[in-house]
Amino acid sequence: MSSTPFTLRVINLIHSIPSGKVTTYGSIAAMAGNRRAARQVARILHSSSRKEHLPWHRVINREGRISLARQQGYEDQKELLENEGIIFDVSDKIDLNIFLWQGDQS
DNA sequence: CTCGTGACTCCCG
DNA sequence: TCGGGAGCCACGA
Numbered sequence: 853m854s855s856t857p858f859t860l861r862v863i864n865l866i867h868s869i870p871s872g873k874v875t876t877y878g879s880i881a882a883m884a885g886n887r888r889a890a891r892q893v894a895r896i897l898h899s900s901s902r903k904e905h906l907p908w909h910r911v912i913n914r915e916g917r918i919s920l921a922r923q924q925g926y927e928d929q930k931e932l933l934e935n936e937g938i939i940f941d942v943s944d945k946i947d948l949n950i951f952l953w954q955g956d957q958s
Numbered sequence: 959c960t961c962g963t964g965a966c967t968c969c970c971g
Numbered sequence: 972t973c974g975g976g977a978g979c980c981a982c983g984a
Contacts, residue, residue, distance in 0.1 A: 855981070877966050881979085888979045890966035895981050898965060911965075919965040929965090961984090969977085 858884050862896050865955070869910045872937045873953035874946055876914050883955050894919075909933055910953075916946040 861884040869875055877890035877897075884893070893911075901908035909932040913919045920926045930940060938951055 859981075878968085881966085886979070888967070888977095889981095890968095890979080891964060892966090892980050892982095894965045895963090899982060901965095908965080913965075914967065921965095924965080963982090964980105967978090969975105971973105971975090 858886060858889065858892070859896055861885065862893050863900060863904075863906070866897065866900075866906050866908070866911065868955075869907055869953055871907075872951070874910045874912050874916075874933065874938060874948075874951050875953045876912060876948075878914055879952070879954055880911065910936075912946060916948045916952075917944065 862880055865875075865880050865883055877893045878887060880893045881887050881889040886892075897906065897908050897911055900906055909929040918926050918929050920929060930944070933946070934940065938946055940946060
């Protein structure tokens with residue numbers, strides 16, 4: 853199970869995302885120690901969310917946009933986020949200045 | 959075991 | 972200002 857410390861940290865961080873907030877792959881990767889491992893974060897998230905109850909919907913890309921395609925579950929994620937109070941603008945983007953969660957702001 | 963791929967992001971020309 | 976390339980490495984087949 854426990855692969856690398858990085859993976860464990862990523863999982864832990866995702867669990868730490870407070871409701872009503874979102875974060876980006878890059879932020880998680882950076883907090884986990886490797887800011888270039890954003891892709892791995894996505895991979896881990898996708899894989900883990902299938903087995904565990906991870907708030908995967910709280911993870912979006914750097915544009916403040918959902919990376920998924922409509923057929924992939926875009927609408928589902930959007931609905932989950934709106935249910936937590938996240939606001940999407942006219943471009944379906946989330947204002948990261950308001951909703952971005954960067955750990956506990958060390 | 960090896961190989962290909964990817965819910966991404968940053969840097970440099 | 973904008974575009975393309977490179978980096979990162981876990982997971983599934």
